[in-house]
Amino acid sequence: MAQDLEQLSQRALDAARKAGALEADVLCIEGTSLNMDIRAGALEQAERAEGIDIGLRVLMGQKQACVSVSNASDRALTEMAERAVAMAKEAPDDENVGLAEATQLSERRNADGLDMHDPAPEPTAQDLEDWARRAEAAALSVEGITQVESASAGFSGRRVHLAATNGFSGGYARTDTGLFCVAITGTGTEMERDYFGESRIYAADLPDPSDVGRIAAERTLARAGARKPPTGMYPVLFDERIAASLPGHLLGAVNGSAVARGASWARDLLGEQVLPRGISLIEDPLRPRTGGSRPFDGEGLATRKRAIIDDGILTGWVLDLATGRKLGLESTANAGRAISSPPSPLLSNVAMTQGTASRDDLIAQMGTGLLVTSMIGSTINPNTGDYSRGASGFWVENGEIAYPVNECTMASNLKEMLLGLTPANDARPHLSRVVPSLLVESMTIAGD
Numbered sequence: 001m002a003q004d005l006e007q008l009s010q011r012a013l014d015a016a017r018k019a020g021a022l023e024a025d026v027l028c029i030e031g032t033s034l035n036m037d038i039r040a041g042a043l044e045q046a047e048r049a050e051g052i053d054i055g056l057r058v059l060m061g062q063k064q065a066c067v068s069v070s071n072a073s074d075r076a077l078t079e080m081a082e083r084a085v086a087m088a089k090e091a092p093d094d095e096n097v098g099l100a101e102a103t104q105l106s107e108r109r110n111a112d113g114l115d116m117h118d119p120a121p122e123p124t125a126q127d128l129e130d131w132a133r134r135a136e137a138a139a140l141s142v143e144g145i146t147q148v149e150s151a152s153a154g155f156s157g158r159r160v161h162l163a164a165t166n167g168f169s170g171g172y173a174r175t176d177t178g179l180f181c182v183a184i185t186g187t188g189t190e191m192e193r194d195y196f197g198e199s200r201i202y203a204a205d206l207p208d209p210s211d212v213g214r215i216a217a218e219r220t221l222a223r224a225g226a227r228k229p230p231t232g233m234y235p236v237l238f239d240e241r242i243a244a245s246l247p248g249h250l251l252g253a254v255n256g257s258a259v260a261r262g263a264s265w266a267r268d269l270l271g272e273q274v275l276p277r278g279i280s281l282i283e284d285p286l287r288p289r290t291g292g293s294r295p296f297d298g299e300g301l302a303t304r305k306r307a308i309i310d311d312g313i314l315t316g317w318v319l320d321l322a323t324g325r326k327l328g329l330e331s332t333a334n335a336g337r338a339i340s341s342p343p344s345p346l347l348s349n350v351a352m353t354q355g356t357a358s359r360d361d362l363i364a365q366m367g368t369g370l371l372v373t374s375m376i377g378s379t380i381n382p383n384t385g386d387y388s389r390g391a392s393g394f395w396v397e398n399g400e401i402a403y404p405v406n407e408c409t410m411a412s413n414l415k416e417m418l419l420g421l422t423p424a425n426d427a428r429p430h431l432s433r434v435v436p437s438l439l440v441e442s443m444t445i446a447g448d
Contacts, residue, residue: 003030003052005161005171008072012056013165015074015081021058021088023099023165024081027298027337029053031158034125038132038151046125055339058084059098063091068340096325097342099166099299104331106302108295109170115289117157117173118202128153131209135181138213142183144224145217149182149193155203162337168300176291177203181216185224192226192404194219194374200430201289219373222394226404228447229395235369236410236443237362239393240426242375244433246440247281247352249380249387249414250274254314256323256334256345258382265385265414266314273312275418278353281309285333285348292348292432298337303348306332318345351434355423359437362424364399370410370445371396385414408447417443 005028016024030052037045055068058081065087069080111117123131136151154177161171180197196215200206238246252258253266266274275281285294285303297303299321307315317327320335320343336346363371373393380387392406420441427436 003028003072005030005159006163006169008054009161009163009169011074012054012077012081013163015077016056016058016084017165019058019078019081019085021081021085021165022061023059025057025099025162025164025168025299027055027339028161029158029339031156032122033154033156034123034128035152035154036125036128036132038129038136039148041133041136043129046129048125053339054080055337056080056084057342058088060085060088062093062095062097063088064094064097064342065091066340066342094322096322098321098325099164100168100301100321100331102167105166105168105300106170106296108302111172111293111295113288114172114286114293114295116175116201116293118175118177120203122157122175123153123155123177123203128155131179134209135179135213135216138210139181139183139217140213142214142217142221144185144221145183146187147184148213149184151181151213153179162296162298162300164300166300170296170300172295175201177201177206179206179209179212181213183213183216183220185220190225192220192223192406194223199291201291205430223392223404223406226392226406229370229405229408229445231447232445233442234445235366236440236445237359237366237369237371237396238438238440239371239373240359240424240428240435240437242372243438244435245375246417246421246438247350247435248433250418251281251308251318251347251350253382253385253414254308254317256317256319256327259317260323260326263382265381265383269314270316272314273419274314274415275309275312276421277312279309279312279421279423280307280353282307282351283347283349284351287349290349290430290432294348297333298335298343298346299331301331301333301335303333308350318347320345349432349434352423352427352436354425354427354436357422357424359424359426362422362437362439363396363401365422366396366439367399369396370394370405370408371401372410380414387412387414387417405447408445410443410445412440412443
């Protein structure tokens with residue numbers, strides 16, 4: 001039976017007060033997940049999980065502690081509150097902790113208008129199994145595919161409620177349905193693989209399972225016969241499906257936690273140019289029908305659209321209340337909250353300015369270089385921005401794809417890479433991170 005999460009939140013806060021907490025907030029999440037995996041025409045794994053999690057944070061002056069349980073009984077709530085208060089009394093002082101003032105709290109207390117929940121009945125286990133089987137069959141029907149590593153379909157639905165002793169109480173529901181397929185060609189050391197899949201709030205927005213399998217197969221076959229590229233300095237084009245990692249490193253560097261610790265290569269770049277002129281990074285937590293949307297942040301503050309990078313210029317950090325206080329700034333309403341930990345800065349939906357050229361146009365423009373479609377490993381120095389990653393994809397010669405490549409490394413510095421970006425026009429608008437293919441002027445490629 002579904003819980004009344006607002007009532008449950010108030011019961012947890014009452015338990016915290018009774019245990020002696022001066023202030024407290026509580027996050028309640030009730031969810032269901034269902035996953036089906038198919039391999040070699042047989043059901044390999046079927047999982048369903050249902051449950052509720054309650055995370056309580058208590059504050060005793062400048063001390064705080066978090067405790068979580070998965071039991072909504074009065075006894076469990078009482079014991080959770082008592083443990084949290086006892087832990088908080090022993091915690092070190094932190095002058096930056098504290099709930100939001102009443103005047104800071106969001107007036108929006110639900111997700112009306114954001115379209116974050118699919119009203120259709122949740123897919124059945126049979127539905128998901130059928131989708132995965134169809135994706136696998138479509139991939140195997142493509143000549144040259146030797147096996148399908150996995151074909152999986154899944155659904156998750158959850159209700160979230162946040163409440164605090166400062167008067168905030170709000171909640172919303174979210175759904176997510178996904179379908180993925182990984183295909184393989186060749187055998188032994190000649191084996192290559194690739195994938196395709198999508199995850200959507202509305203199951204009806206997913207691509208047809210046969211298309212998922214077919215695209216995974218076509219991508220895999222394009223990688224057959226991959227070899228190492230030459231070593232040297234070349235332009236690198238990051239394909240749209242992995243390009244979001246580049247601005248992602250920048251967004252990580254402007255996170256208030258990293259900046260406050262002094263462990264960020266961007267700590268001295270506020271007000272400076274970090275992307276080419278004409279390129280912005282816009283956060284919009286209120287974008288409808290998008291996975292990262294949220295009506296309020298993890299501390300009850302109103303989320304809003306803002307330009308983190310405006311015309312190439314870094315305009316501000318990503319802050320929650322605590323990091324804002326530490327830096328002498330206001331929160332940017334970017335607090336994220338997990339069940340068993342206090343708030344920390346977290347971004348939602350981000351979109352990068354797209355260019356006018358297609359990916360093919362940028363391939364032609366780069367002449368000779370590397371088109372990256374997959375990356376492995378990561379060595380990013382958080383203090384200097386030095387960048388090194390393993391990569392695979394395609395070698396480009398005379399403005400055209402020449403052959404697939406693997407087992408290579410690309411290296412540079414993020415400051416230089418980001419300032420020399422050229423965006424394509426191929427970003428998918430339904431994603432939480434809307435980033436097109438990105439051409440970097442020059443990187444060191446280590447191959448043959």
